Amino acid sequence: xxxxxxxxxxxxxxxxxxxxxxxxxxxxxxxxxxxxxxxxxxxxxxxxxxxxxxxxxxxxxxxxxxxxxxxxxxxxxxxxxxxxxxxxxxxxxxxxxxxxxxxxx
Numbered sequence: 001x002x003x004x005x006x007x008x009x010x011x012x013x014x015x016x017x018x019x020x021x022x023x024x025x026x027x028x029x030x031x032x033x034x035x036x037x038x039x040x041x042x043x044x045x046x047x048x049x050x051x052x053x054x055x056x057x058x059x060x061x062x063x064x065x066x067x068x069x070x071x072x073x074x075x076x077x078x079x080x081x082x083x084x085x086x087x088x089x090x091x092x093x094x095x096x097x098x099x100x101x102x103x104x105x
Contacts, residue, residue: 007056014052017088021045024095033102041098044091051087055080 007014024041058080062073 003053003057007053011052011056013084014049014056017048017052021049031102033098037098037102040094041091044087044094048084048087048091051084055084 008018024045028038028041059077062076066073
């Protein structure tokens with residue numbers, strides 16, 4: 001839990017993603033979809049938050065190892081951020097599919 005606490009205190013994007021995940025939970029409670037939607041949406045929320053934690057860990061470790069800018073370190077940081085972005089976009093797509101599939105029910 002210490003890592004989650006550190007990320008919550010120090011990473012604005014992690015706090016924003018937690019709030020979005022909480023919003024997803026409220027929407028799931030409100031809409032009461034099939035369990036498969038619960039699984040898909042909560043799994044995706046967990047993956048986004050975990051990716052953000054990994055990215056935060058990577059950035060802190062790299063900054064500690066090499067405080068000055070280096071092209072290889074920038075590539076590693078960009079790839080970590082790209083992983084978070086990719087999972088976030090996937091989450092948006094899954095959420096849109098959920099809305100389309102459950103709109104009339």
